[in-house]
Amino acid sequence: MRDKKHWPLACVFGTIALCLPLAGADAAGIDSQNFGQVERGHYLTVVGDCAACHTLPGSGHAFAGGRPIETPFGTLFAPNITPDPTTGIGAWTDDEFVNALTKGTGRNGTRLYPAMPYTYYTRLTRDDALAIRSYLNSIPAVDNPVQVDQLPFPFSMRWTLAVWDQLFFTPGTFHPDPNKSAEWNRGAYLAEGPGHCGMCHTPKNFLGADETSQKLQGYALQGWFAPNITDDARRGLGGWSVDDIVAYLKTGHNKTSAATGLMSETLNLSTSKMSDEDLKAIAVYLKDQSAGGNANKTASADPPDQAVMKAGAQIYADECAGCHAADGKGEARLFPSLNGSPVVQQTDPTTILHVVLRGALSVATKPAPTAPAMPQFAWILNDDEVAAVVTYIRNSWGNSAPPVTASQVEKTRQMLLERSD
Ligand code: HEC
Ligand code: HEC
Ligand code: HEC
Incomplete structure (x- = not known):
């Protein structure tokens, strides 16, 4: 217990070299270094963000499952991966565990839904996967039965997943690119493998x-x-x-x-x-x-209507410029810059509509503990006004992105009303 508390701190602030599991070709050297497999596994569960799905927030039970995972086909419930032998994975062999992460198979060879990011974790070296296992073996076992699949037909049929894997899944450990630096390869391993950035960004x-x-x-x-x-x-x-x-x-x-x-x-x-x-x-x-x-589809094909831009400019001056400044540049570390912002210029405006309608409390991390807030405009601006101000920030100060329509705003409002989070 005492050790467990100290691992993350040791990893973040201590001898950082000790926290660096090595990628790809270098993986074989790991055990010769003098630090525990369990600590390394703990760091890798952080990189892999296993807790995001396998820990139900507020439950107080790390990795005991039960968190609903939204997929385009319905909701799954992440299973218990504590060492409990009956409701967790305590009775699984190491091979069964490694295969779950890298081949997408459950016990006895059943297929897992790709909501479990095995399409990325497949790049993990076996050593790294086993280190994760060692860490998970070291945490308290929690008796918590979870019924994973509650998907509607036809997605409820697990056998169809074999077809999905056949079509879309390329299993295999990460192969370093010999033409790139060790640092690049380490980054590629983390981003494409355990970090599974593409799960959301691709x-x-x-x-x-x-x-x-x-x-x-x-x-x-x-x-x-x-x-x-x-x-x-x-x-x-x-x-x-x-x-x-x-x-x-x-x-x-x-x-x-x-x-x-x-x-x-x-x-x-x-x-x-x-x-x-x-x-x-x-x-x-x-x-x-x-x-x-x-890369070159940068300027929007559809230049915004001048009347809309004018209305947007007025709303911006009244409602937004106080924080984000007239030139859209905001205030370093307090109010984000909208001027030149990639988020503001995505072709799909979902994120900025979400933020403008619902407001946002910025993330407060340990290194940056204060979190400024963006107010909610859903009850202040109507659909036309939101469309105008958002079109304005997407097409001012050198920004360029497709105009946003009132009906897009209305749809986003609807979507947000249906979501509880
Ligand atoms: C984005 C959500 C998500 C993340 C992140 C995630 N998992 Fe999963 N995991 C799932 C879901 C959902 C299932 C159930 C899939 C199924 O049954 O088809 C699952 C299944 C599993 C299983 C099989 C357990 C069983 O009882 O069948 C294991 C083992 C597992 N995950 C380990 C991990 C580890 C270790 C990590 C971190 C390296 C991780 N998972 C990260 C969502 C996630
Ligand atoms: C669970 C989904 C998810 C995962 C996993 C994820 N991201 Fe993101 N990321 C987002 C979303 C959504 C945004 C945009 C808005 C926000 O949430 O702030 C974002 C924003 C970003 C941004 C800011 C871009 C900008 O123009 O402002 C960066 C950089 C980023 N992510 C990098 C990463 C990296 C690197 C990884 C993997 C280690 C990763 N993300 C994993 C969902 C995700
Ligand atoms: C009281 C100050 C304040 C006002 C007024 C304000 N904002 Fe914000 N805005 C913020 C803060 C703080 C954030 C960052 C919040 C966060 O990251 O969660 C933010 C974030 C944003 C973002 C997301 C930027 C990014 O990089 O993710 C957009 C877009 C945005 N504001 C647009 C607007 C618009 C349009 C208006 C006027 C209708 C407006 N804001 C009014 C404080 C403000």
Whole structure:
């Protein structure tokens, strides 16, 4: 117990080198280093953010499952992965555990739903997967039976998942790219493997599988839009330095931006607890991801209506400029810059509509403990007004993005009313 409390602190603030599980080709060297498999496994569960799904917030029972996981096909309930032999995974063999993570199979070879990110965890080395197992073996067993699938027909049929895997799943450990630096490869391993950034940031096809040709170019899920995090100049991280990306992943803030939605949870549970070296490696890797064929579709094809822009400018001056400033540049670390902001210019406006309608309390991480708030405008502005002000911020100060219509605003309002979170 005593040790458990101290691991995360040791990992974040202590000898950081001791917290760096090595990727790919270097993995074999790990056990020769003098630190425990359990600590390494603990760090990897943070990188893998297992708690985001397997811990029910407020339950007080880490990894005992029961949290509803939203998928485009219905809701699943994450199972108990504590060492309890009957309701958890205590009786599983190491191979069964490794296969769950890297091959997407449950006990006795049943298929798992890809809501469990095995399509990413497959890149884990066996050593890293076993380290995670060692850590999970060390936590308290909790007796908590969970009924995982409550999906509607036809998605309730697990056998169909074999077909899905056949079509969309490429199993296999991460292979370092010999033409890239060790740092780049470490970042690639973390982002594409345990960190599963693409689960939210990569567009999906109609069956929920990654569109690999558009890796990390943005995807709408759970009432948010996870933006493009390639090096795209307008909609991606092209304007951010490696240090800007590290600051964001560490604290939820950097000089221009602030995490608001789903990313706040990933930040709190996972990236803010990663070592600085690992965050830098991820940033180096992201800065090297080109936006591919979409890179030049920067200016919006559909220039906004001048009357709408004028109405938007007025609303902006009255309601927004007090915090975000007339030039949209905000105030470093307090009010995010809308000027040049990739989030503001995503083709899909879900995130900014969500923030403007519902308001947002920025993430407060340990390194940045105060959290300023964005007020809620749902009851102050009507659909036309929200559409106008959002179209205005998307197309001012050099920003450019498709105009937003009143009916898009109305749909987003509806979606938010139906969501409890
Ligand atoms: C995005 C949500 C999510 C994350 C993150 C996640 N899991 Fe899961 N996991 C699930 C869901 C949902 C299932 C159930 C899938 C099914 O039964 O088809 C599952 C199933 C499992 C199983 C099989 C258990 C059983 O009883 O069948 C294991 C083992 C497991 N996860 C371990 C982990 C570990 C270890 C991590 C972190 C490295 C992790 N998971 C991260 C959602 C998640
Ligand atoms: C659970 C879904 C989810 C996961 C997993 C996730 N993200 Fe995000 N991310 C989002 C969403 C949604 C946003 C946009 C708004 C927000 O929530 O603040 C975002 C925003 C970001 C931004 C800010 C981009 C901008 O232009 O402001 C960066 C950088 C980022 N994520 C990087 C990552 C990295 C790196 C990983 C993997 C280690 C990751 N994300 C994993 C959902 C996710
Ligand atoms: C009282 C100060 C305040 C006012 C007024 C205000 N905002 Fe904000 N806004 C914030 C803060 C603080 C955040 C960051 C909150 C967070 O990250 O959760 C924010 C975030 C945002 C974001 C998300 C930016 C990003 O990078 O994720 C958008 C878009 C936005 N505001 C637009 C507006 C618009 C449009 C108006 C006027 C209708 C407005 N804001 C009025 C304080 C304000």
